[in-house]
Amino acid sequence: MVSNFISSANFAETKILVRSKEEIHDSVSLSFENAKDAREFSEDLDPEVHEWEPVVTFSADDVQIGSPLAPPSGPMIDPLNGNQWSLFSGHGGIDSFGTVDIDAERAWAITTGSPNIVVYVMDSGIDTRDPDLAGRVTSGFDAYNPGQNPIDQAGHGTHVASILGAIGGNNYGITGVVPGGLEIADGRFLNAQNQGDSDSALRVIRWMEEDMRRRREINPNVKFLGSNSWGGDVKSDFLEQAMQRLAAYEYLPITSAGNHGGNNDNRDYYPCNFQLVANTCVAASDRLDLKSSFSGFGAASVHLMAPGDQIYAIVPGSGSQGSYQSRYESKRGTSQAVPHVTGVAALIWAANPNLTASDVRQVLVQSVDRIPGAENFVLSGGRLNAYRAVLMATGQDPSAANRKLNATTNDGGGCSLNAEEVQSSPNFALVIVFVMSLILLAILRFRSVRS
Numbered sequence: 221m222v223s224n225f226i227s228s229a230n231f232a233e234t235k236i237l238v239r240s241k242e243e244i245h246d247s248v249s250l251s252f253e254n255a256k257d258a259r260e261f262s263e264d265l266d267p268e269v270h271e272w273e274p275v276v277t278f279s280a281d282d283v284q285i286g287s288p289l290a291p292p293s294g295p296m297i298d299p300l301n302g303n304q305w306s307l308f309s310g311h312g313g314i315d316s317f318g319t320v321d322i323d324a325e326r327a328w329a330i331t332t333g334s335p336n337i338v339v340y341v342m343d344s345g346i347d348t349r350d351p352d353l354a355g356r357v358t359s360g361f362d363a364y365n366p367g368q369n370p371i372d373q374a375g376h377g378t379h380v381a382s383i384l385g386a387i388g389g390n391n392y393g394i395t396g397v398v399p400g401g402l403e404i405a406d407g408r409f410l411n412a413q414n415q416g417d418s419d420s421a422l423r424v425i426r427w428m429e430e431d432m433r434r435r436r437e438i439n440p441n442v443k444f445l446g447s448n449s450w451g452g453d454v455k456s457d458f459l460e461q462a463m464q465r466l467a468a469y470e471y472l473p474i475t476s477a478g479n480h481g482g483n484n485d486n487r488d489y490y491p492c493n494f495q496l497v498a499n500t501c502v503a504a505s506d507r508l509d510l511k512s513s514f515s516g517f518g519a520a521s522v523h524l525m526a527p528g529d530q531i532y533a534i535v536p537g538s539g540s541q542g543s544y545q546s547r548y549e550s551k552r553g554t555s556q557a558v559p560h561v562t563g564v565a566a567l568i569w570a571a572n573p574n575l576t577a578s579d580v581r582q583v584l585v586q587s588v589d590r591i592p593g594a595e596n597f598v599l600s601g602g603r604l605n606a607y608r609a610v611l612m613a614t615g616q617d618p619s620a621a622n623r624k625l626n627a628t629t630n631d632g633g634g635c636s637l638n639a640e641e642v643q644s645s646p647n648f649a650l651v652i653v654f655v656m657s658l659i660l661l662a663i664l665r666f667r668s669v670r671s
C-alpha cells in the first residue's frame with residue numbers, strides 16, 4: 221500500500237483516511253505536513269486494528285462550454301424548450317433537423333413523476349433561487365460547511381439538477397426530464413473548482429444514509445436514486461463500501477462513464493466501476509446519436525448512452541431573491557448524460573413503484589433505441605428512450621414506440637418518422653407472416669396430395 225504514495229499523483233499524498241476494523245462506518249481523515257510523515261504514520265498502524273487508504277480525488281465530468289445549437293421543432297411547454305434538443309426534437313427518431321431526442325414528451329403523457337421519488341444529486345451544490353428549481357430541493361448537506369445549505373460555486377450541480385428536474389409547465393425557463401413530482405436532495409462534495417475527494421464524498425454518503433433512513437420512516441413508499449456526474453481513476457475501497465450500504469434502502473445509483481474517451485472495461489473509473497447493486501453507468505451521445513468522442517465507454521461495464529453534448533440548462537444566476545436573473549449555459553459531458561438517465565429512472569419508478577432498483581436498470585437497458593454500432597460501446601447497444609422505458613415498466617409493448625433502427629441518413633431530408641407510420645409496421649410484418657404461412661400450407665398440402 222505504501223507504494224501507492226509514490227505511484228499515483230491522483231490523491232493528496234499528505235492526507236489519509238483511517239478507520240477501525242470494528243467500526244468501518246466511521247473513518248477519519250488525517251492530514252500531515254508531508255508525504256513522509258503520512259507514510260510513517262500509516263506504517264505504524266496495527267493492521268489487526270486499523271485500516272487506511274489514501275484520500276483520492278474526483279472531478280466533475282463535464283467539458284467545454286458552447287452556445288445552443290439551432291432550435292429543435294415540436295410543441296413547447298416552457299419558453300426556452302427550443303434550446304433543449306435532447307427533449308424536444310420530436311419523438312425519439314431523427315427529425316427534420318437531423319436530431320434525436322429521448323422521446324420524453326410521449327413518456328410524460330403517461331407520467332410526469334411522483335412525490336415519492338427522491339434523487340440525491342451528489343455534486344457541487346444547487347442554486348435553488350432559480351424559479352425552475354425553487355421548492356425542488358428538500359434536504360441538503362455541504363461537506364465543506366456542515367450545518368449550512370449547500371451553495372453551488374462551480375455551476376455544475378445546478379446544471380445537472382436542472383437537466384433532471386427543472387419544473388415543467390410553469391411557463392418559465394426550461395423543462396427537466398422529470399417535469400412533475402420529484403424531490404431533490406443536494407449533497408455537495410465538489411468545490412468551486414469542481415473537485416472533491418473521497419473524504420468529502422464519504423461525508424455526503426453518510427448523510428445520505430441517514431437522510432434515507434429518516435425519509436423511509438416517514439414514507440415507506442419513497443424511492444431513492446443517485447445522480448453521480450463525477451468520477452476518478454483511483455479506487456477508494458472505503459467509498460465503494462459506503463455506497464454499497466445504500467442498497468439497504470433500494471438505492472439506484474446512476475454513474476458517469478467519464479470524459480477520458482477510453483474503455484472502462486479495461487481501465488478503472490469510479491464510481492462507474494464500483495461493484496454496487498443496480499449501478500447504472502452512462503456514456504454520452506450527441507445530436508446525431510453517435511457516441512461523443514470524449515465519452516468513456518465499455519461494452520460490459522457501461523450500460524447505455526444518453527444525450528450529453530450541447531445540453532442547455534441552468535447555472536447559478538445573479539441578483540438577490542427579488543431581482544434574481546436566471547442564467548443558462550450549454551455544456552458537454554457524461555455529466556450531462558447522467559441526469560437524463562436518472563430522470564427516466566424516476567419516471568419508470570413513478571409509472572411502476574413495484575419494481576426493484578435492479579428491475580429499473582433492466583428496463584433502462586432493454587428499452588433503449590438500438591443504434592447500429594453502439595453495441596461496441598455500451599451493453600444495451602443503444603440510447604435512452606423515456607417513452608419505451610415507461611411503456612415497458614407498465615407492462616406495455618415498447619415496440620409501439622418508434623425506433624430508429626433503420627434510419628440510415630441524418631441529413632434531415634424526409635427521414636422523419638411519426639408514431640403512426642412505425643406502429644403500422646408490426647402489423648405489416650404480421651400480414652407477411654400470415655401470407656407466407658398460407659403459401660407454406662399450400663405447398664405442404666400439394667406435396668401430401670402427390671405422395
Ligand SMILES: [Ca+2]
Nearest residue numbers: 298387392394
Ligand atoms: Ca420551467
